[in-house]
Amino acid sequence: MKNIVLILVLVAVQACAQKTYYGDLEPLGKFPSKLEEVSGIEVSPAGAIWVIQDSGNEDEIFQVDMKAKLVQSLKIDHAKNQDWEDLALDNEGNLYIGDFGNNANKRKDLTIYKVPRSELDKKKPNAKKIAFHYPEQKNFPPEKDSLYFDTEGFFHLDGHLYIFTKNRTRPYSGKTLIYRVPDTEGKYAAESLGSLFLCGDQDHCSVTGADISPDGKTIALLSYGLVFLLTDFELSDFSKASIKTIDLNCQTQIESICFLDDKTLLIADEQNRYGGRSLYQFKLD
Structure with a gap:
């Protein structure tokens, strides 16, 4: 039995390591102690860096500088942090x-809050609500082999x-499901755009963050220690996308990613026993 388990582990690792490139994160700074659980990050066109924290934290967004120092915090009106997991701009x-x-x-109350640019100058910005559901999910929760509907x-x-979506299936399938919804206030059935197989290691291949480059040519999907770069994709069909895997050589709980420019990523991790609570830069080739 031990030999079988070892073989399965080696197969999973090998699948995850195929066409894998290695790179090191460049530390930029450490977040203040009140930001232990940064779960999403984005950079505005004007260069403002925004971060959020996930469940158990306040309904706030935080602006930080390139050294992870806190600039300001804003409490979002008409929004509740049930489990905030990512930011987009x-x-x-x-x-x-x-x-x-x-x-x-x-959950049956999945939500994306839209904060208009004009509201970000206020101490308590007002948010509009984009409510949605996944039409393919029929049971709450589904069976273990269909746990596809967590999202980060x-x-x-x-x-x-x-x-x-973040894959929590058992046995682990290695797929992320892809959906889209309009960016305007309302209630929507998310449109399915298929799925992607990233890799077969359940500890390293589930999506914890996503962003697209300013030129629209590269998508970065973050997982625990890996970045998957998608190019040559079609928005209605991601199955033909080219995928490059980058191993970040780290053990902290990496949760957040965004593009600073077309060739530079900003990455943040949460505090865990290996360290973390830091902001990093990663240069693409």
Whole structure:
């Protein structure tokens, strides 16, 4: 039995390591102690860095500088942090907060809050609500082999929000489901755009953050220690996308990613026993 388990582990690791490139994160600074659980990060067109924290924290967004020092915090009006997991921005500077963390796959109140650019100058910005559901989910929760509906990553492009779900299936399938919803206030059935197989290691291959480069040519999907770079994709069909895997050589709980520019990523991790609570930069080739 031990030999069988070892073989399965080696197969999973090998599948995850195929076409894998290695790189090191460049530390930029450490977040203040009140930001132990940064779960999403974005950079505005004007260069403001925004971060959020996940469940158990206040309904606030935080602006930090390039050294992770706190600039200001804003309490979002008409919004509740049930489980905020990622941030997105559009070209006009409107901010989107993904309240779609769903560890147990039980939630029926999945929400994206839209904070207009004009509201970000206020101490208590008002948010508009984009409510949605996954039409393919029939049970709450589904069976263990269908636990696809937790979510921690999305981005904005051309009037839509593109969502990549976090796989919690057992046995682990290695897939992320892809959906999109309009970026305007309302209630929606998310449109399915298929799925992607990232890799077969359940500890390293589930999506914890997502973003798209300013030129729209590269998508970065973050997982625990890995970044998957998607190029040559079609927005209605990601199955033909080219995927490059980068191993970040780290043990902390990496949760957040965004593009600073077309060739530079900002990455943040949560505090755990290995360290963390830091902001990093990663240069792409």
